[in-house]
Amino acid sequence: MRRGPVLVIVVLAAALVGLLSYGVAQRGEDRSIATALAAGERSPAPESTQALAVLGGDGETGSVSDYRGKVVVLNVWASWCDPCKDELPLLERTHRRILPRGGTVLGLNVRDVSTSALELVREFGLSFPSLRDRDAEVTRAFGTPKYPETYVLDRSGRVAAHNIGPVTQAWLDAKLRPLLAERA
Amino acid sequence: MRVVLLALLLTAFLPGVALAAVPTLPDVEDEVMCTECGTPLNVSQAPVADEQRRLIQRLIDQGRSKAEIKTVLEAEYGPRVLAVPSQGGFDEAAWLVPVGVGLLGLGGVAYAAGRWRRGRDDGGAPLTHAAPPLDPAATRRLDAELAAYDR
Numbered sequence: 001m002r003r004g005p006v007l008v009i010v011v012l013a014a015a016l017v018g019l020l021s022y023g024v025a026q027r028g029e030d031r032s033i034a035t036a037l038a039a040g041e042r043s044p045a046p047e048s049t050q051a052l053a054v055l056g057g058d059g060e061t062g063s064v065s066d067y068r069g070k071v072v073v074l075n076v077w078a079s080w081c082d083p084c085k086d087e088l089p090l091l092e093r094t095h096r097r098i099l100p101r102g103g104t105v106l107g108l109n110v111r112d113v114s115t116s117a118l119e120l121v122r123e124f125g126l127s128f129p130s131l132r133d134r135d136a137e138v139t140r141a142f143g144t145p146k147y148p149e150t151y152v153l154d155r156s157g158r159v160a161a162h163n164i165g166p167v168t169q170a171w172l173d174a175k176l177r178p179l180l181a182e183r184a
Numbered sequence: 185m186r187v188v189l190l191a192l193l194l195t196a197f198l199p200g201v202a203l204a205a206v207p208t209l210p211d212v213e214d215e216v217m218c219t220e221c222g223t224p225l226n227v228s229q230a231p232v233a234d235e236q237r238r239l240i241q242r243l244i245d246q247g248r249s250k251a252e253i254k255t256v257l258e259a260e261y262g263p264r265v266l267a268v269p270s271q272g273g274f275d276e277a278a279w280l281v282p283v284g285v286g287l288l289g290l291g292g293v294a295y296a297a298g299r300w301r302r303g304r305d306d307g308g309a310p311l312t313h314a315a316p317p318l319d320p321a322a323t324r325r326l327d328a329e330l331a332a333y334d335r
Contacts, residue, residue: 005295012284016281016285080231080232080235081231082231111219111261113235113239114260116235134261134262135261135263
């Protein structure tokens, strides 16, 4: 059998396998935040400059990096997520408590219908801002496997704490106190 | 009389035309994706899928067409909600890999067909590897041996 056609087939098959492997690797969960936190380090918030629509903002856009200089409680939520709804009152209280101390809660409303999300904002009287992560691009970059999930960012925009599932008062107090005491 | 018959015929068809413009939930469900689970919406039981179905039904109740519903869904959830690969990035592989495999297969078939045809063009004789030509000394020795055999 001639070498030429065999070589072409081998190269094409290798290219296909390479393409599939790249795709699988690209879609794997990003655990670099968890790895950094486990080592006691803080990693930069991924995709923090990505422009997202402000929920209820009438075309206005914003990004996570707009809040640099503040301690940010970044909470991933959706109106169809029952555990997300359960923690909203706690997050609203936290927002009002940390606002005078240079902190804020920032919602990341993911894969949601804007009208449903706004209904929830009205129902719970939420005053903290939320960005619409329509395609879950930012959420995926954080490596969020499920909802709700909460990250606490320091004043430099680095991820200093991470919680999977609904947050508790005790957890928020433990993470926020030292970060709010840090200067920018 | 003809005008009356024509009018009757038109009114008979109008309801059918009206029905065709407004889709049903199953009509739309199998052409959009659950954005969380990546499966067609009609097979997903995820909470986000329920939310998507509620939105679709609200739009159907408003009398929107399928195209309008898909436009709203794309605006709310992004292009991934539509059951076609998005443009760019690794999702291009969803088109490229099947085409690539198909071309590879066609290439293989064409190559095999070409070899089979070359074998047939030799008068139908099976393909053999041609022996190298004998040198003159070997030819003379062979002729001498054949001549001795004939005696």
